[in-house]
Amino acid sequence: MSEPLAVQAEIEVTQPNFSVDVALIERVVTQVMQNEGETGTWEIGIRLTDDRELQSLNQQFRGIDAPTDVLSFGNYDDDDGEFVGPDGVYDDDEFADPEEADAPSYLGDLAISVDRVREQAGEYGHSARRELCYLVAHGTLHLLGYDHETDAERETMRLKEEAALDALGITRDASA
Numbered sequence: 001m002s003e004p005l006a007v008q009a010e011i012e013v014t015q016p017n018f019s020v021d022v023a024l025i026e027r028v029v030t031q032v033m034q035n036e037g038e039t040g041t042w043e044i045g046i047r048l049t050d051d052r053e054l055q056s057l058n059q060q061f062r063g064i065d066a067p068t069d070v071l072s073f074g075n076y077d078d079d080d081g082e083f084v085g086p087d088g089v090y091d092d093d094e095f096a097d098p099e100e101a102d103a104p105s106y107l108g109d110l111a112i113s114v115d116r117v118r119e120q121a122g123e124y125g126h127s128a129r130r131e132l133c134y135l136v137a138h139g140t141l142h143l144l145g146y147d148h149e150t151d152a153e154r155e156t157m158r159l160k161e162e163a164a165l166d167a168l169g170i171t172r173d174a175s176a
Helices: 022-035 051-062 114-124 128-143 151-167
Strands: 005-013 040-049 070-074 105-113
Touching (some): 005 022, 022 040, 022 128, 022 151, 040 114, 040 128, 051 105, 051 114, 070 128, 105 114, 105 128, 114 128, 128 151
Parallel strands (some): 005 040, 040 105
Antiparallel strands (some): 070 105
């Protein structure tokens, strides 16, 4: 029998008048990871901030001087794509410090623009809650190694995002 899956989200909200349901966000990350067959205990950091900070991060890490909706900072070495931890590269799914066997594995961090959440929710005709959940699912897939450089990759990600949200009953209904 496989090990159960648990996700702990450390969420920092820098924007006034924006509330977040931490349990819902953890359920979204958990659903994405469950759909991908992940097990174990994981930790993810999520910073909910504004366009200005996302633009600065986008410039610093991607060389793009424009705001964006979500950025992902995975727990891996970009040079070879291998996952790393405090003591170097780990085999298989052992991303946590081996000396702390009970410690959660660190998946990575997401930075999400609350400005984009609100704007895109209006643009797509659904709630800010749904848009935030979508961006969390999207970012989590990036942390798991997915990208959307090609049409095929984009379609794969879109199907996985929607599968996770559908499983949780998070629809495009404006009130959802």
